[in-house]
Amino acid sequence: MAASVQIVDYVEQGQSLYIQLKVIDAETGTAVEGEVRFLGELLYGELIHEKKSPLADPVRIETIAYLKTHFGR
Template sequence: MKTMVQIVDYAERGQSLYIQLAVTDGETEKRISGEVRFLGELLYGELVHDKKSPLSEQARMDTIAYLKAHFGR
């Protein structure tokens, strides 16, 4: 199964972009919801944090790549 990213909602405030999303991890097949934030080009949030993310490493990297491509950051 591939990682699936669903954007639930987002809001832009100045340089910040807040994104609520749900990710289905391709390796564990678990669905995890959370919020991440772009501050300029930088992406923050527990879902994409290299040590705190509940996602598998591949799903975390897939999610980061998807968000950067989707929002052009």
């Protein structure tokens, strides 16, 4: 496992789900905090964006999979 994901807080408003999280990237040895948002089934946010994310790519993909599984979306 290349990522350790900690959910700090989340709030659901209609079809939107806002999630504050902290991800520890084992590949780079850094911890990154940020916010992502589910709009229906779609996940948005710079933290998981393919080009803007500060996370290593395998960690970013693992974080996305974890969030989708954890929140059932």
